[in-house]
Amino acid sequence: MAWRSKLSQSLRELRIHMCQTSVASKATREFVVKNYKDLKTLNPRLPILIRECSGIQPRLWARYDYGVERSIPLDGLSEPEINAKLEELVETAPQSKTPMHA
Amino acid sequence: MAPRCRRYPLPLPRSSTGSGSRRFSFSPVDSSSAAESGVAGSTSRALHSGVAWYAGIRGKFYEGKQSSDFYKWGSGLSLGGVRHARVASMAAVGAKFEAKPEDCIEVSVDGKDVTIAKGMTVLQACEVAGVDIPRFCYHPRLSIAGNCRMCLVEVEKTPKPVASCAMPALPGMKIKTTTPLVKKAREGVMEFLLINHPLDCPICDQGGECDLQDQSMVYGSDRGRFIEAKRSVVDKNLGPLVKTVMTRCIQCTRCVRFASEIAGVQDLGVLGRGGAEEIGTYVERLMVSELSGNVIDICPVGALTAKPSAFTARSWELKSTESIDVSDAIGANIRIDSRGPEVMRILPRLNEEVNEEWISDKARFAYDGLKRQRLNEPLIRSADGQLEPVSWARALKTVAEAALKVNPDQMAAIAGKLSDAEAMMALKDLMNRLGCERLWVEGNGEDTVADLRSNYLVNSTIAGLENTDACLLVGTELRIEAPLLNHRLRKAVRNLRAKVGVVGPETELHFKAEHLGNNAEVLASIAEGKHPFAQTLSKAKFPSIVVGSGVLQRSDKEAVLAAVQTISQNANVIRDDWNGYNFVLLNAAQAAGLDLGFVPGSRATVGDKSSIKFLYLLGADDLTPEDIPVDAFVVYQGHHGDRSAYRADVILPGVAYSEKEGTFENTEGRTQQTSPAVPTVGDARDDWKIIRALSELAGVKLPYDTLNGVRARMLAVAPNLFRVDELEPATPLPKESLPEVKAKLESSPFKRAIENFYMTDPISRASKTMAQSTAAFSRS
Numbered sequence: 001m002a003w004r005s006k007l008s009q010s011l012r013e014l015r016i017h018m019c020q021t022s023v024a025s026k027a028t029r030e031f032v033v034k035n036y037k038d039l040k041t042l043n044p045r046l047p048i049l050i051r052e053c054s055g056i057q058p059r060l061w062a063r064y065d066y067g068v069e070r071s072i073p074l075d076g077l078s079e080p081e082i083n084a085k086l087e088e089l090v091e092t093a094p095q096s097k098t099p100m101h102a
Numbered sequence: 103m104a105p106r107c108r109r110y111p112l113p114l115p116r117s118s119t120g121s122g123s124r125r126f127s128f129s130p131v132d133s134s135s136a137a138e139s140g141v142a143g144s145t146s147r148a149l150h151s152g153v154a155w156y157a158g159i160r161g162k163f164y165e166g167k168q169s170s171d172f173y174k175w176g177s178g179l180s181l182g183g184v185r186h187a188r189v190a191s192m193a194a195v196g197a198k199f200e201a202k203p204e205d206c207i208e209v210s211v212d213g214k215d216v217t218i219a220k221g222m223t224v225l226q227a228c229e230v231a232g233v234d235i236p237r238f239c240y241h242p243r244l245s246i247a248g249n250c251r252m253c254l255v256e257v258e259k260t261p262k263p264v265a266s267c268a269m270p271a272l273p274g275m276k277i278k279t280t281t282p283l284v285k286k287a288r289e290g291v292m293e294f295l296l297i298n299h300p301l302d303c304p305i306c307d308q309g310g311e312c313d314l315q316d317q318s319m320v321y322g323s324d325r326g327r328f329i330e331a332k333r334s335v336v337d338k339n340l341g342p343l344v345k346t347v348m349t350r351c352i353q354c355t356r357c358v359r360f361a362s363e364i365a366g367v368q369d370l371g372v373l374g375r376g377g378a379e380e381i382g383t384y385v386e387r388l389m390v391s392e393l394s395g396n397v398i399d400i401c402p403v404g405a406l407t408a409k410p411s412a413f414t415a416r417s418w419e420l421k422s423t424e425s426i427d428v429s430d431a432i433g434a435n436i437r438i439d440s441r442g443p444e445v446m447r448i449l450p451r452l453n454e455e456v457n458e459e460w461i462s463d464k465a466r467f468a469y470d471g472l473k474r475q476r477l478n479e480p481l482i483r484s485a486d487g488q489l490e491p492v493s494w495a496r497a498l499k500t501v502a503e504a505a506l507k508v509n510p511d512q513m514a515a516i517a518g519k520l521s522d523a524e525a526m527m528a529l530k531d532l533m534n535r536l537g538c539e540r541l542w543v544e545g546n547g548e549d550t551v552a553d554l555r556s557n558y559l560v561n562s563t564i565a566g567l568e569n570t571d572a573c574l575l576v577g578t579e580l581r582i583e584a585p586l587l588n589h590r591l592r593k594a595v596r597n598l599r600a601k602v603g604v605v606g607p608e609t610e611l612h613f614k615a616e617h618l619g620n621n622a623e624v625l626a627s628i629a630e631g632k633h634p635f636a637q638t639l640s641k642a643k644f645p646s647i648v649v650g651s652g653v654l655q656r657s658d659k660e661a662v663l664a665a666v667q668t669i670s671q672n673a674n675v676i677r678d679d680w681n682g683y684n685f686v687l688l689n690a691a692q693a694a695g696l697d698l699g700f701v702p703g704s705r706a707t708v709g710d711k712s713s714i715k716f717l718y719l720l721g722a723d724d725l726t727p728e729d730i731p732v733d734a735f736v737v738y739q740g741h742h743g744d745r746s747a748y749r750a751d752v753i754l755p756g757v758a759y760s761e762k763e764g765t766f767e768n769t770e771g772r773t774q775q776t777s778p779a780v781p782t783v784g785d786a787r788d789d790w791k792i793i794r795a796l797s798e799l800a801g802v803k804l805p806y807d808t809l810n811g812v813r814a815r816m817l818a819v820a821p822n823l824f825r826v827d828e829l830e831p832a833t834p835l836p837k838e839s840l841p842e843v844k845a846k847l848e849s850s851p852f853k854r855a856i857e858n859f860y861m862t863d864p865i866s867r868a869s870k871t872m873a874q875s876t877a878a879f880s881r882s
Contacts, residue, residue: 007704008704008705009705011704012534012539012703012704012705013699013703013704015699015819017821020830020831020833029833032835032839033835033836033839034839036553036835036839036840036841037838037839037840037841040553040841041841041842043704044841045702045704045705045706046703046704047551047552047553047699047701047702047703047704048553049552049553049699049820050553050554050555051555051697051819051820051821051822052555052822052830052831052832052833053820053821053822053824053825053830054825054830056821061818061819063534063703065537066534066535066536066537066802067531067534067535067802069818071818
């Protein structure tokens, strides 16, 4: 999974929203428990913000350069599918738009 | 006129009802008695267990229902959310919550039968029955003194009236509160109290909210028979915060008991007997406590009043606004009393889960800082170095132009200690859109990892820390950093004989604590299990660790936190039913800042500040002018002309917490909102609006233009910040899921995070009262 080390190259920030207890967030919780260490070790300077809030839809948020954000809902997905979605967010990172700075 | 105790306004305000009061509520119809009896928790240990367990019986009745329903039922107020985790932890914490119906007794109050728990007093039984008993010396959070005699009631088959606050209720007791005997007794007691009480209500600051005044109207006689000279007592000097008029004192001893039981200072006492009895410190000395202002609230008469607001306002001309304190990270619930555009005083509100009914002196008295040093118009530094007033349009245009000239890598933004979540959200979005990733919140350090909420919150919850039986303090002076959390730990020491060990600067905590040393070696030896305190922790049922956020300023913070993690694993501090790992934050903005990810993004420059060319300070004042490069363009957005404003190239006036509706998250992760009590000053604007306007001029328009819009955006970043007045618990990750730490501990001692409790933020630094307190109480 070579794309994983590219995470901090294409992303500025990764956010994972999930509920502490709900069934819909179960796979997401498992994904975090199993993969957080690997992702953080490969990308020590990338904020991987895991935000828990009761009753919310599990969701993956990626923030790219210049504040561009994308999100993917994760309910109903299995753990490998979440992994694939994350890869998708990395691989399809938008081209850095030219800065408006002089 | 019914007597009303001003500490428990009825009906209870919406957000001031913690689950604690719901837990102990008795009557589903009468929320007033629920509120009164709800606070009966911690009087004496016997009473406490009695009440707590009675709540357990109630819980039993409702155990078939959902736990949140049980909460709703108590006060008839909707909580709106789910608190499964909290409920689970409470259930785990106490066998004392289990129901034992055989420990119930039945008494009758004025002919009405009520079921109460064994160990409750006659006065509490009356409260359960919804009968109000006048009282002065009885206070539900203090031990029972029984010396004012105002609570006399008649009990069948007893020869004399009994002091209900001190008399345990017995099975089958027939209590009568409306008989001629009771009426006569109350009238007599009141007459005696008034013999030596001056008739100076018209010039007394307590006038209008005085228990003695109110109760004499209801229970007193319509004339006095006393014509001799009244006694007079010399006033005591208790420092710049508490004003004394000791002639008004009725010797209820609430202040004495508060000082020794809650504040933990043994300075106040009763001197003399009979007519010569007075409250004092024996030799003249000040009462040095961060909680000293609370004696003003518990004093039922005008003997102890607030010195800074003496003779400035009458209670009936004030407008009260329910709000949140921002002077520390506890998020105490407060009431801002204002008159016109001026904040006249700040009082605590009841919230069992956060501040009970206490607030710190800084929260109470720093408000006069809101009137000084205020920034009220946009300013630009002209060529000759002077700040000149300009229009908003020009100020914002100048900032936008300066920002666009600079490479994003050379930009940085710092959020100050008092920033609200909305402003931080807007600033983060703006800077991110400009390409800048270098952001941090004051107190959090410049490169803190904000990934896991459980790593930076008080996971046991503030109220939950009362249940710990062994606690290790790491790098924190808890009494100074969070006085109300220190009070909770003090309760654990008093009630459960909790053992407390301190690794860090040596401080008086006002309870028994063992100072283990102030260096990382001690921490390492506890982590290795060599230190005796490691055994103390692992033997404890509810072990806890409290880490001060001062460690974030250390260069070896990762190693320190890793050592703490090891200690917590060895002692089993984090379990399914109990999480005793607590990280105490210092400032109101910190928790929300971390939740929003107001931290450097990936590939951000960290450390070297000399490359900064554009610096945006959102009320941030901790950087010294030497830290800021000479050629940097500095924008200061804030409400006070504090330290960093002197270095600013452009000043954008924002608003203080008393003037805005802002979201704050406290150190346990509870989201709360302030409400505007007074109008904004001059041309100042809401902080998030300034940033929103700036974004448009900088060509990176933010996609929201209402307060709800910002909050909807917060929902997409940290959804828990959208759940106001609720606590979203954080689940810790197992050890196997955490990356390994390779950093090594350094031998340097832990530094003090706060040098002077009374002056920590722009508001308290501008406050005259806080300056006087510094002079009177400061340790140096």
